[in-house]
Each structure stands twice: as C-alpha cells, then as structure tokens.
Amino acid sequence: MTTVSTQKDDRQIMSGRFARILRRPEVGAAVAALLIFTYFSSTTTAFLSTAGVSTWLYSSSLFGVLAVAGALLMIGGEFDLSVGAMTGTTGLIVGIMTTEYGTNIWLSIILALIFALSIGAANAYISMKTGVPSFIVTLAALFILQGANLAITKLLTGTVSIQGMSDVTGYDSAKAIFGSTLNFGGMDIKISIVWWLAVTVVASWVLLRTRTGNWIFGVGGAFTSARQVGIPVVKVRMGLFMATSAAGWLVGMLQLFGVSTVQATTGLGQEFSYVICAVVGGCLLTGGYGSAIGAAVGALIYGMTLQGIVFAQWDNNWLKLFLGVLLLLAVLVNLYVRRRAGDRS
Amino acid sequence: MTEILSVTNVGKSYGTVLAIRGISAEVIAGEVLCILGDNGAGKSTLIKILSGVHAPSEGTMKVNGVETILSSPRDALDAGIATVYQDLAVVPLMPVWRNFFLGSELRKGFGIFKRLDTTAMRTIAKQQLAEMGISLRDVEQPIGTLSGGERQAVAIARAVYFGAKAIILDEPTSALGVKQASVVLKYIAKARDSGLGVVFITHNPNHAYPVGDKFLLLKLGASIGYFDKSELTIEKMTKLMAGADEMSTLATELERKPGSRPSRKSEKE
Secondary structure, three states, X not given: OHHHHHHXXXXXXXXXXXXXXXXXXXXXXXXXXXXXXXXXXXXXOHHHOHHHHHHHHHHHHHHHHHHHHHHHHHHOOOOOOOHHHHHHHHHHHHHHHHHHHOOOHHHHHHHHHHHHHHHHHHHHHHHHHHOOOHHHHHHHHHHHHHHHHHHHHHHHHOXXXXXXXXXXXXXXXXXXXXXXXXXXXXXXXXXXXXXXXXXXXXXXXXXXXXXXXXXXXXXXXXXXXXXXXXXXHHHHHHHHHHXXXXXXXXXXXXXXXXXXXXXXXXXXXXXXXXXXXXXXXXXXXXXXXXOHHHHHHHHHHHHHHHHHHHHOOOOOOHHHHHHHHHHHHHHHHHHHHHXXXXXXX | XXXXXXXXXXXXXXXXXXXXXXXXXXXXXXXXXXXXXXXXXXXXXXXHHHOOOOOXXXXXXXXXXXEOOOOOHHHHHHOXXXXXXXXXXXXXXXXXXXXXXXXXXXXXXXXXXXXXXXXXHHXXXXXXXXXXXXXXXXXXXXXXXXXXXXXXXXXHHHHHHOOOOEEEXXXXXXXXXXXXXXXXXXXXXXXXXXXXXXXXXXXXXXXXXXXXXXEEEEEOOEEEEEEEHHHOXXXXXXXXXXXXXXXXXXXXXXXXXXXXXXXXXXXXX
16 A cells, blocks of 8 residues: 555656746746757758857847846736837936936936836836736826937937947946847857846746745735735835836937937837746736746747848848737646646635 | 633724624634625625724624734735635746745745745745645646646645634635545645635635535625534524525426416427
8 A cells, every 4th residue: 555655646746847947937938949059050050150159149138127027017917018118218318317417427327227227116006006906007108208218319409319439438338238248269259148038037036935026926926815814015016117117218328328329219118028038937917827948948949030030131020920929829828737737716 | 721812892884884793703823714694794894804904893802812903805814814715916927946935935045146946946836736625746747737726725825834823714615516625625624624714705605514514694784693513413404594484485486387387399390
C-alpha cells in the first residue's frame, strides 16, 4: 500500500514541475522570440552582425522599459495609453528649458520627472475617484499631451524639433547616464539596454518577491477581495500609475540623449506598442496575471521584428500585420490560461 | 465549556425598521452554533452584529465573558472572531499560498531588501491546509483551480492560522452541490474538533442538523427557538422553519387534481 502511494506521489510531483514551467506566463513569448530570432538570423546576414544586434537590442530597449512598467500596471488591473506621448513631453520639457531658457540641465531633468509623476498621479486620481475606466482617462491624457507637445513647442520655439542640445552646459554628464555607448567585445551596447535590463530585474523582483508585488497581483485579480484582506488598494494603483509615468520619463531621457534631439511628434502612433509587448509577454488585459520578464521578451520580439523587416528589405508595413497576428495569438493563449485557472469557479 | 462570544436580547433597528429583536445565543469553543432562517429572517443583520460591522441597538454582547461592544470588523478580528464571507476574499488567478497570506505576508530582510519569506509561507500554507484535511500536491496552483469546497476550507484555515478563536461562516454551502457541501461540512467538523467556536449560517436544515450542536431558528427578525441538538429532530426543525401550516397549505395547492395530468403521447400523435 505505502509503496504504491509513494510512487504515485513522485509522479505527480514530476508532472507538477513540468506543468509549472509551462504555466509560466512568459513561456509562449520566449518560444516566439526564439523562432523570430532564428528566422531573421538565417535569412539575413545583417541581423546577426554586431551592428545588427546592437540595432535591434537598442530598438527593443526603448519599448522594453515602457512595456515592463506598463505590464506592472496591467497586472494591477489598469491601463495607461498616455505614456507613449509622455516620452515626447518629458524630452521636450528638458529640450526647451535648456536650449531656449538656459535652465540647468539636471534641474530640467528633475522637473520633467516631477511633471511625469504628477500626470501619473492625476490619471490615477481621476480614474479611481470617479470610477471612469483608466482606458478613457489616459486616452484623454494622451490627446492632451500630444496636442501640447506640438502646439506648445511650436509656440515657444517656432519649430517642431529641438536643436542644439549638445551645446548645452552639462550635456556630457547627462549623456553619460542616458545616452552613452558601451563597448563589449567589439559590439556597441547603448546604455538604454542596461537600463532596460535593470528595470526588468527590479520590476520582476518587486512583483515576485515583495509584499508590494503580492498586492499588485491581488488588486488586479480581485479588487474587492484585496480590499477585504486589508490591502491599501488606492495607494497600490496610484503607485503603479506614477511608476509607469516615470518609465515614460526615463524613455524620454534615453531618446533625447541617445540622438541629441527630440521631435514634437515623438511617441505618435506608439500608444499601443507597449500594451502589445506586455500582452505578447503573457499579461492578461483584465489584470491579475502576467510577468515583467514576459513583457521584456515581448519588447524583444517587437524590436527584432521591427529591425529584422528592415534588414530583410521587406516593406515595413508588414510589421503591423505581423504584430496584429502575434497579438491575436497571444490573447487566445492567455484566454486559454485563464479558462484553465478559473473553469471551476 | 468556554464561552467565546454571546449575545443577550440583542436587537437592531435601521431607522424605524426593526431588523431583529430579542435574540440570545452563545458561541462555545469546540461547538457549532447553527443559525437558520429563510431569506429576510435577519440572518445577515445578526452576522453583522457578531462580526463587528454593526453595533446592536439594544441588548448586550459579551466577548470572552466580558461585556464589549465591537465597533469594527478589525475589533472583532483582534478579539479572535473572524468572518468568512460568501465570496471568500480570494484572488482566483493567484497561487494558493499567496492567497493564504494575502494582506498579511511574512517578510524577511531589512530596508529596501525586505522581501517575502516565500519558503516559510509555502510550508505553512501546505501544513495548515493538511491539518484541515486538504492535501494539495502543489500550493503553487491558482486557487481558482480548487473546488468550491476546498476554497472554503482554505478561507477557514487562513482565519484559524491568523488567530481566530471563533469563525463565522456566511452560507458556506449555499452555492455548492451536494457533494461539495458535504466536504465543507467535514471541514466545519474539523474546525470544531480543533477547539474552535463555529457559527454556521444556512437556510438548509439538512446541512445544519448533522454538524450543529445548538440551533437558533430565526423568522421575520425574531427567534422562534433556540435548541440544543438533544431537543430537536430534523423533521421538527424543518417544520418550524417553513411553518407547519404554510407547508400543508402549499402541499394542498401543489397537489394534482385527479385527471389533470396531460397525456404527452396523445398530443404528439
């Protein structure tokens, strides 16, 4: 009798471990990333060259920082569509303040961060107080920021792009942190890639290993239950909105100091790209499920595809078609996961 | 016979509406108090008084033998009285162990490196559930994959682990099938055997009778009887609950008139 039951137990543990790996939200994205990598590496020569790799990694890193922060917000059950425009707004704030008014560069950077945090807090406050879905509130914020980016920049500078950033005093110190290029064994690594990895590691640690992370899952998964067990639900969501806006600011700085200029149209048409990265990385649109690493992998897919299509000399409109298909597949896989987890409730 | 919680002649009015009146009952360690009543009998109001959501407008309440007024659910929890509501306050997509500790996480480390003590939480959750008689092969599985009865048991085990001496179960069996309901009854018996005072609210005499020690029957906000198990049979309880006269009237109403049975066969042909 005892031997039989032990054997059965062992087998269950084995299958449990296997199932646990398959159940991870990032597994599907990792498989897709591997396929895309293999495809472009074997069909184009440029994709695997050192210049090629650093190009698609750089491209991925900018999407990645937003996708990871956005994934946390989505796991917490909310959206922020305005964060793409925020990258432009914060870049423009620093650009205009320094080139037009001679403000200290670090002061401008900090003021831009404060601005981003207050927009995040305002988004959170309005949607939590009124119960209007954050989708709508941040859609409004997106239009406000995009409009302001163009109108105010034109009003103050007469053009739609900021020039002369590299002549600003203290530019080099800021460039070292946000825009420098490191060299690893002959490969140029933009510092934004380091930021992307750091943000992913920190976000993943917070999500899986801290109380805050547990609360984020709780708030997004079952709001009322979370409140019943004493989680400060409003604070958690407020923090998530502000962190997402801060990520928008970080990407704004990475872009500004990466190329030494900023356009008033920065972020236009990018509202959904980070949402796509997060969903492809295994986040549920309904909240309560997902992973920071998954979102980073989602961004890697986005970056590899974006640049891979250029290297393969295809018409770049294929990108949107491809991402659309990928998004649909990811949503269907996620739906299956959710059904499996909730089918007995 | 340690009395954990008792109410004497309590009543509660909302404005001019008297929701319940003159109710007395006690919760004793190692016993199950069943509160039975139809919809609108005042069960929810009584739970709210016992769990500290509302203070009673009249009568007295004693916690551990001391006259007390519980002014919030937090007060009740601090006094060791935990309430398990129907929705159980769980997050379906989260693993069992994370749900077990949600809102009261164990942590280790200092400063910004303060982190979840995941090993301890997994071990404790597994062990506490095993004591309730649920052996999960994997506490990592989302709680949504457990059956309704098992989820109820996790909620009970959680309340017990966080120091409850009495637990109030709000209709734990009402949404469940026959088999699952009997599983929950087993967990209630288990909690009782471990020395907990249990308040079991239900409208089903068949669920209450086998597991209960004391029975409080409510109707239209008043007690229609407070019995020890020895004074009551399940038939008597059912009759009291439904009202014997009403039941016999209903039986007559529902009875078929002779010859009124339609013949399906002939209709089809």
